Amino acid sequence: MGVALAVVAAAIGYRALDDREARPVAGGEEPAALTIEDLQRRADAAPDDSVAWQELGFARYERGEFAEAVTAYARATELDPDQAILWSALGEARVMASARDPLPVEALIAFEQALKIDPDDPRAGYFLAVKRDLAGDHEGAIADWLALLAKTPPGAPWESDLARTIEQVGKVNDIPTEARIKAAQEARGGTFAAAAPAPAPTLAAAQGIPGPSADQIAAARTMSPGQQREMAEGMVASLESKLKANPANVDGWAMLMRSRATLGQTDLARKALADALAANPGAAQRLRSEAEVLGIR
Template sequence: MSESKKMAGGMTPTNRAILIAAALLLVAAIGYAIWRDSADSAPKKSVEATAPPGDQLAALEARTRADPGSAEAWMQLGAARFDMGEFAGAVTAYEKATALSSDSAGLWSALGEARVMASERDPMPAAALAAFDKAIALDAKDPRARYFLAVKKDVGGDHKGAIEDWFALLADTPQGAPWEADLRRTIEQVGAIHKIDVAMRLQNTQARPLTANEMPVAARAIPGPTRADMEAASQLPKGQQDAMIEGMVSGLEAKLKANPKDVDRWVMLMRSRMTLGETAKAAQALKDGIAANPAAAGRLKAQGQLLGVPGA
């Protein structure tokens, strides 16, 4: 069957499974683009980020009306709509953003992703491919565009070519990146479906070390007790050591009780619990953080995966 006929016939169960995996993987890839693009500036909080989902969306829409020339405003609206499953609306917002900031690979690949997810029949619409090609032209390393261009090969029947491209992406993936596990799972699943042996290669292909600019919020942008802090505490007498560590974590928990909408502090609490080896409490922090911030569930889970939190 030709590629065009496969496309016209709609999504097969295999194609749909790959795209569902892509949706999960690329939530994290959005985070990668944000980390890289904002590496030279401190994370910014907004009123919209702490509002309930409906209010958040309304606030972002109001911002685009007040400042229609802001690519950042349209980008944030596109991301919010995408997170809420409003893919067609996300496409519209990202199209506005790319028109205003045409040199951002991350915006183009986000537009391509939204176009893929908005498509009800064609698993890889031409408009999405055009956006991914634009992203790659601007940044040949853009992980989201690379992932989806490999999906196109798989959908078109070039399963080995797709797996080769995913392996190349895996080799370029920063160690511990939240999408690494999903990328490995995609390679494994496509290999199994098409009887391509990938087990040994998966075992031997390791993600590369993170650079400082790529270091995500869980490890770089959010202050709080680090492993170095814990090592310093270990040099104190036992009583002082316990008091210091407990004081750090108790302080975090107190602040979260006062303001459970502070997503950054939930990440800090998860990191602190994992540093202390309290994995069950880290998992509970993830659960509580999501309960308090359902709109940030994707981000919290991605950070939890990066930190190794059980159940993330």
């Protein structure tokens, strides 16, 4: 994969939803008590047991073995095609297994199937909002995420990550979200657990250049490496311009540092750190932690 496509594929952190609480457990055993080899043997020995394949898919995903997770979840959906959670898990695994496209068609098909079965499936709803964000409809994506937040039970595993996504996409695209997040809180009732600041390693690893359009993603597949890089540098320049207008956006500076580092522009990554520190002395520790994760000194 060309470096520019690597940057495009890192446009957003996707692991916002977690199905641990919703998963059935095969044979009454906790998955943590079983090794990958145990789970694989169990699935192979029970080829028609959808729960065994689901547990294997979950374990493969947790180990970062995304292609293998796709295989396991695909088998689970074949055996139990009426479970929305299996389709949305398959879609997420396909996203993570994709080397080029941040939202491959096969993943979208799985998410859409999940929503046909359960229109309230949170993971599928989240990713279809990601689709809108990648296509440049940032306002529409935020509206969808806010609707999802309004239906999210207080304390759900993905609650803080979802709120953080809304905040960060709003900051990068100059869309106010604070009052709207509060309204989502009031709409659902109960106490809202405010999004905790993202740990430095998570942000640096998961965020990159925001918002390539669907046309840009499609065009990148036919570009030469030089053209791909030119497209990526244009996205970085756009982010940098937004930071000049809003230098208090610490998340944006972290994204710029990562983008420069990904493009191999070490000196410019250091300059981004220096500019970020000058504009945000109160966030110096956070910014230096971000830089350290990226190897910027």
